[in-house]
Amino acid sequence: MRINKKNLKWWQKTIVYEAYPSSFQDTDGDGIGNLKGITMHLDYLKSFGVGAIWLTPVYASPMKDNGYDISDYYAINPTYGSMEDMEELIAEAKKRGIRIVMDMVFNHTSDKNAWFTESASSRDNAKADWYIWRDAKEDGSAPNNWGGIFGGSVWTWCETRQQYYLHTFGDFQPDLNWENPEVRRALYDVANFWLDKGVGGFRLDAVTYIKKPKELADGPVNPFMGYASVHDMTANTEGILDFLHEFRSMAVEGHDIFAVGEANGVSSDELDKWVGEKGVFDMLFEFSHVNVQFDGPQNWCQTRPWKLTDLKKAFFDSQKATENTGWYPIFLENHDQPRSVNHFLPADAENQAAAKALGMLATTLRGTPFIYQGEELGMTNVQRQSIEDYDDVLSINQYEIALNKGFTKEEALACVMEYSRDNARTPMQWDASENAGFSAGRPWLGVNPNFKTVNAALQENDESSVLNWYRSLYRLREEYSLLIDGDFGELFSDSEEIFAYTRENDNQKAIILINFTGKNVSYDAQQVFDAQPALFSGKSCVAGSLEPYQAVCYIKDKG
Ligand code: BGC
Numbered sequence: 001m002r003i004n005k006k007n008l009k010w011w012q013k014t015i016v017y018e019a020y021p022s023s024f025q026d027t028d029g030d031g032i033g034n035l036k037g038i039t040m041h042l043d044y045l046k047s048f049g050v051g052a053i054w055l056t057p058v059y060a061s062p063m064k065d066n067g068y069d070i071s072d073y074y075a076i077n078p079t080y081g082s083m084e085d086m087e088e089l090i091a092e093a094k095k096r097g098i099r100i101v102m103d104m105v106f107n108h109t110s111d112k113n114a115w116f117t118e119s120a121s122s123r124d125n126a127k128a129d130w131y132i133w134r135d136a137k138e139d140g141s142a143p144n145n146w147g148g149i150f151g152g153s154v155w156t157w158c159e160t161r162q163q164y165y166l167h168t169f170g171d172f173q174p175d176l177n178w179e180n181p182e183v184r185r186a187l188y189d190v191a192n193f194w195l196d197k198g199v200g201g202f203r204l205d206a207v208t209y210i211k212k213p214k215e216l217a218d219g220p221v222n223p224f225m226g227y228a229s230v231h232d233m234t235a236n237t238e239g240i241l242d243f244l245h246e247f248r249s250m251a252v253e254g255h256d257i258f259a260v261g262e263a264n265g266v267s268s269d270e271l272d273k274w275v276g277e278k279g280v281f282d283m284l285f286e287f288s289h290v291n292v293q294f295d296g297p298q299n300w301c302q303t304r305p306w307k308l309t310d311l312k313k314a315f316f317d318s319q320k321a322t323e324n325t326g327w328y329p330i331f332l333e334n335h336d337q338p339r340s341v342n343h344f345l346p347a348d349a350e351n352q353a354a355a356k357a358l359g360m361l362a363t364t365l366r367g368t369p370f371i372y373q374g375e376e377l378g379m380t381n382v383q384r385q386s387i388e389d390y391d392d393v394l395s396i397n398q399y400e401i402a403l404n405k406g407f408t409k410e411e412a413l414a415c416v417m418e419y420s421r422d423n424a425r426t427p428m429q430w431d432a433s434e435n436a437g438f439s440a441g442r443p444w445l446g447v448n449p450n451f452k453t454v455n456a457a458l459q460e461n462d463e464s465s466v467l468n469w470y471r472s473l474y475r476l477r478e479e480y481s482l483l484i485d486g487d488f489g490e491l492f493s494d495s496e497e498i499f500a501y502t503r504e505n506d507n508q509k510a511i512i513l514i515n516f517t518g519k520n521v522s523y524d525a526q527q528v529f530d531a532q533p534a535l536f537s538g539k540s541c542v543a544g545s546l547e548p549y550q551a552v553c554y555i556k557d558k559g
Helices: 035-040 042-046 084-095 112-121 181-196 232-233 240-251 270-274 309-320 342-344 353-363 393-404 407-417 456-460 466-479
Strands: 017-019 050-055 071-075 099-104 154-160 163-165 199-202 258-262 283-285 366-373 489-492 498-504 510-517 530-536 551-557
Touching: 042 050, 042 366, 050 199, 071 084, 071 181, 084 099, 099 181, 181 240, 181 407, 199 498, 240 353, 283 466, 309 489, 309 498, 342 353, 353 466, 353 510, 353 551, 393 407, 456 466
Parallel strands: 017 050, 017 366, 050 099, 099 199, 199 258, 258 283
Antiparallel strands: 154 163, 489 498, 498 510, 510 551, 530 551
16 A cells, blocks of 8 residues: 555554553552553643553553453453543543553453453353363373463463463463454454543554464474474464454444554565555554564573664664555554663663654654653663562563573573563653652652653753653654655665664655764765754754764755
């Protein structure tokens, strides 16, 4: 599909903000953020152009994976508030032109979901076939050698049924059986319930795993994991798109919403089947740029050095892949990733100029920016002294795996610390008061000790802050439509210092230059001949050179 530039949809023109409700704002002092806390800050979000808020799961849940283990899709987690609070959030957001996007966790539920409890109760109940059950092998061992994304076997034994159930993630997250039409219908009903509440879109969690191959056969063992990776064995199994077309027709088509899929395992040559006019989603999150330092998805503690050209290649490939097909969701962070300043500019993560450099990238590539909470303040990773300070189930499991592999405690902690999902999950830093203004009670996860210098209140009144830079970037997008509808072009592809590209429509051309180093760098000034700096960070803007981490957007009219 050729994108219709004149007639872009609302979600192609706006900025999406990902809110992690537990850590956004607590209004009742229990130390856990809640829905009222999000409603309270809607004007703040509007101030840098947010037109949609993706809420990570807010449904009833035992919270073993922070809501990605849903016990009731039709209820709000009481620690987050009530259904009335949710309706209030949707209504107050709507008044400000902001839509609420729900996270649909449809690959699995919690083991405390009534669907699972019933399914597990016998082999012949009404929901007996709603999950993936298999007999043990003759020797009593698990049906195959697959290992899960959170470590360990994907199979857990159920005494009552005398069978194993399959779980791609934790043992508390049993996978639903999408082959069963009743299951699919139940999930579409969930989506429609939320559409009736007035939500503006869906993010489909872990969606490439919903279809399993017919034979659940053993696979090649990944020596590091000691299992065959469930990702390798099941991601993007043939036939998955039939399910997703059905989902689209039952829960997306006919509604003015967007659907974005979390699509680990979809390659760019298959993209046109997944997105765009013939596809099943409007956008797909793919991970090549955030995995730039990993050799494979499971080798989390075996990183390799990466160069700027590797990162640029990942982005440039995605930009090209979505040139004519679908639309790109630009993200540098999310609730599963380290903070982007640490990830991409580790030498100067605390430097506000570094956060601004990444802000330029996040908002001027071609696509819809997805900004993760705190990214607009330049929030950073957190250092912890011990594994006891971690909440994330994945980090805790990874620590154990590293110890079993012979790493010392210090080494295991170092592995976990750099990429732990908890880095992104520390409470929002609103001001310099106790607990960063996040909660009057003890936060469920310790605040990052740098909150006295990195916080929204401080940045509010500082013209040169990261927050005000995001506001400027938003105004830039509003003023120059080519930053939304313009084509993308590579510039200085071989440079290991400058991340540069162009955006171009019929009337104008933008040249975006971002210095990814902490030193002054120069470039061929001819590139910006005739153009005016529309926005720049740093002290001054001189054609042909960039200050450390300086980001500049030049614009020129076409003759
Ligand atoms: C979510 C994770 C979650 C996992 C299992 C994802 O990819 O983003 O936070 O742990 O799915 O639901």
